[in-house]
Amino acid sequence: MEVPILRQGQYLIASIQSALTDADLSHLREALIAQVGRSRCRGVIVDVTALDVMDSFAVRTLRDIAHMARLRGAETVIVGIQPDVAFAMVQLGLTLKGVATVLDLEEGLAFLDGRTKERTLDAKPKKPSGRG
Amino acid sequence: METKKSMSVSTRASDPSAGALTESSAGLLRELVAHLRQNRTQLREEWARRITRAELLTAMTEEEIFAEATAVYDNYVEALETGTFEALQAYSRRLSERIIPRGVETDEVVGIVLLLRDVLARSLFNKYQDNVEKLNRILDSYEPAANRIANTVAVGFVEERERIIRQQQEAIRELSTPVLQVRERLLILPIIGVIDPQRARQLTEQLLRAIRANRAKVVVIDVTGVAAMDSGVANHLVQTVEASRLLGATVIVTGLSPEIAQTLVTIGVDLSEMATVGDLQGGIEEAERLLADRAAIPGPQAGREPGTELNR
Numbered sequence: 001m002e003v004p005i006l007r008q009g010q011y012l013i014a015s016i017q018s019a020l021t022d023a024d025l026s027h028l029r030e031a032l033i034a035q036v037g038r039s040r041c042r043g044v045i046v047d048v049t050a051l052d053v054m055d056s057f058a059v060r061t062l063r064d065i066a067h068m069a070r071l072r073g074a075e076t077v078i079v080g081i082q083p084d085v086a087f088a089m090v091q092l093g094l095t096l097k098g099v100a101t102v103l104d105l106e107e108g109l110a111f112l113d114g115r116t117k118e119r120t121l122d123a124k125p126k127k128p129s130g131r132g
Numbered sequence: 133m134e135t136k137k138s139m140s141v142s143t144r145a146s147d148p149s150a151g152a153l154t155e156s157s158a159g160l161l162r163e164l165v166a167h168l169r170q171n172r173t174q175l176r177e178e179w180a181r182r183i184t185r186a187e188l189l190t191a192m193t194e195e196e197i198f199a200e201a202t203a204v205y206d207n208y209v210e211a212l213e214t215g216t217f218e219a220l221q222a223y224s225r226r227l228s229e230r231i232i233p234r235g236v237e238t239d240e241v242v243g244i245v246l247l248l249r250d251v252l253a254r255s256l257f258n259k260y261q262d263n264v265e266k267l268n269r270i271l272d273s274y275e276p277a278a279n280r281i282a283n284t285v286a287v288g289f290v291e292e293r294e295r296i297i298r299q300q301q302e303a304i305r306e307l308s309t310p311v312l313q314v315r316e317r318l319l320i321l322p323i324i325g326v327i328d329p330q331r332a333r334q335l336t337e338q339l340l341r342a343i344r345a346n347r348a349k350v351v352v353i354d355v356t357g358v359a360a361m362d363s364g365v366a367n368h369l370v371q372t373v374e375a376s377r378l379l380g381a382t383v384i385v386t387g388l389s390p391e392i393a394q395t396l397v398t399i400g401v402d403l404s405e406m407a408t409v410g411d412l413q414g415g416i417e418e419a420e421r422l423l424a425d426r427a428a429i430p431g432p433q434a435g436r437e438p439g440t441e442l443n444r
Contacts, residue, residue, distance in 0.1 A: 079380075083340030086378040090371040095378070102380030103347055114426070 003028045005035055011043040011112055012036065012074075013105070017050050025061040032065055036072045042119075043112035044069045047105055049080030059094040066099040075115045077101065079108035160273045164256070165213045171255060176205045179244075179251045188243045191234045200227065201244075204285075208248065212277050217284050224288030232292060241289045245282045252278070309335050311342040317349040318419050319381075320412075324357030332368040339372060343381045349426065350419040351376055354412045356387030366401040373406050382422060383407065386415035 001024060006013045012035055014028060032044060046062060048054070066076035077100040081089075089095065102108050168175065180201045183189055189197050203223065211220045228241075256274065260267035304325070312320045321339055343351065353369070355361075361369075373383040385408045388396075396403060409415040 078378075081378045083337070083344055083375075083379065086340060086375040087336060087371070089378060090374040095374045101378045103344065107347075107380055 003031075005031060007039060007041070008109075010041050010116065011045060011109070012039065012041050013045045013047065015047040015050075019051065019053065020058070022057050025058055029061050029065050029068070033068045033072060036069050036074045042074055042116050044074050044076040045105065045108040045112065046076065046078050047080050047108075048078060048085075049082070049104070052082060052085060054081070054085050054089055054094070056092065056094055059089065059096060063096060063099055075100070075112060077108045077111050079103065079105050156269075157273045160270050161212065161277070164270055164274055165209055167256070167259060168209045168212070168252065172205065172209075175251060175255055176201050178255075179205065179248050182247050182251060183244050186243065186247065188240045188247075189231075189236060191236055192231070200231075203227075204244075204248070208281055211281050211284075212274075215277070217280065220281060220284055221288055224285045225292055228289045228292035232289075232296060238286075238290060238293070242282075242286045245285045249278050249282060309338065311338055313342075313346050313348070314352075314416065315420075317347060317423060318416075319343065319346060319348045319351045320354065320416070321351060322354045322357065322412075325359075327358060327361070327365045327368075329364060329368070332365055336368070336372045336375065340375055340379060343376060343379045348381050350422050351381050351383045352412065352415040352419055353383060353385050354387045354415065355385060355392070356389070356412065358389075358392070361392045361395060363399050363401050366396055366399075366403070370401070370403065370406060382419075384409055384415045384418055386410065386412050 001018060001020070003014050003016050003020070003024070006015070012032065014032055016028075020028070032046075035041070036044060044065065046065065048062075051058070062078055066078075069076045078096065079102050081101060100111060102111050176198075180194070180198045183197055183201065184194060192200070204227070207220045207223045211217055231241075253271070253274070256267065256270055260270060309321065309323060309331075312322075314320050319339075319342055321335070323335065327335070339351065339353075342348065353372075355369075369385065373385070376383045383406070385406055387410075388408060407418075409418050
């Protein structure tokens with residue numbers, strides 16, 4: 001089953017609605033990465049609220065999406081991991097290191113807004129306030 | 133000798149049939165019970181005296197010991213007579229309920245039951261010392277019953293103890309670990325007492341649910357009240373921190389005691405992924421700083437790897 005990818009301002013939102021096969025996941029990855037370039041977006045949100053199982057392939061695909069999207073100039077954030085899923089993931093050692101995760105879609109949008117703003121700030125010479 | 137052998141064989145053969153005793157054996161048991169009834173006063177006094185002399189049941193007064201001894205004695209004789217142990221079981225359970233809170237130990241209970249057995253056996257020796265063969269037969273019917281009675285009382289006592297232990301374990305488990313919201317998006321989880329794997333799991337589940345329900349951004353886990361931590365619990369803590377990160381919450385651990393810090397470093401648990409602050413106050417200050425950071429311009433690290441941002 002195909003995952004709809006919606007465009008919302010500068011961001012792409014992929015909302016996974018049901019359990020996906022490995023092929024579906026790979027397809028999602030390719031579609032997202034292609035769209036990131038095509039639509040020149042700055043952020044990607046993958047919503048996994050509906051998933052109650054997350055296997056190693058799914059986790060690896062999500063991580064790949066985040067890394068690939070970064071190479072293409074977009075930040076990725078995973079939203080909506082269920083508490084039980086989160087705990088099962090860490091027990092399996094699937095911790096999504098280096099990938100941003102937040103509670104839900106709203107948080108995800110706020111997070112990306114912050115990241116984008118910061119990047120525009122980064123472009124200007126910024127004073128090192130409260131860092132390091 | 134010949135008679136005794138055939139006697140014991142016949143007893144054993146009839147045992148499986150619902151404990152029905154052979155005619156002669158039942159007669160002997162009746163005679164035995166009559167003897168115990170007749171000498172009730174003298175025997176239980178002797179028993180109470182022996183208990184005091186052996187310094188058992190020191191937590192109880194002499195009158196109490198005598199009262200309990202009388203009750204146990206009567207139940208004992210009744211169990212011998214009827215061959216049913218329900219009444220004795222119920223009594224020993226009630227007795228245990230009464231005496232366990234007063235600090236009576238298992239060996240004391242076993243001791244007094246064995247003493248009663250000795251006292252009664254000795255009185256039988258005295259009564260039948262002229263008739264060794266009859267003494268043997270009487271003992272044949274007395275011993276199995278007496279052993280079973282001793283077992284019943286001891287097991288009753290131990291069961292009662294175990295019941296109390298189970299009850300207490302449950303009570304401890306139910307002392308739920310509260311997840312408290314201090315202010316918008318900030319949770320505190322104070323952990324007090326011993327963490328076993330089961331409690332650790334329950335704790336994590338509670339925390340993750342609370343993060344979701346309260347939309348928490350920062351969680352302070354305070355372990356000031358935890359006396360010791362092994363590698364299992366420490367790793368669980370690390371997992372909790374990582375799982376919280378997956379829900380978008382940063383965890384700050386506070387109040388690691390010097391002993392725990394030493395243990396964790398010695399056993400080589402990797403806590404480098406964990407943000408730690410000395411005490412709860414510092415933890416809350418740090419948390420407020422993080423929240424303020426995020427509310428204004430999200431800092432470069434805000435949310436990127438929330439689990440690791442503090443630890444440098």
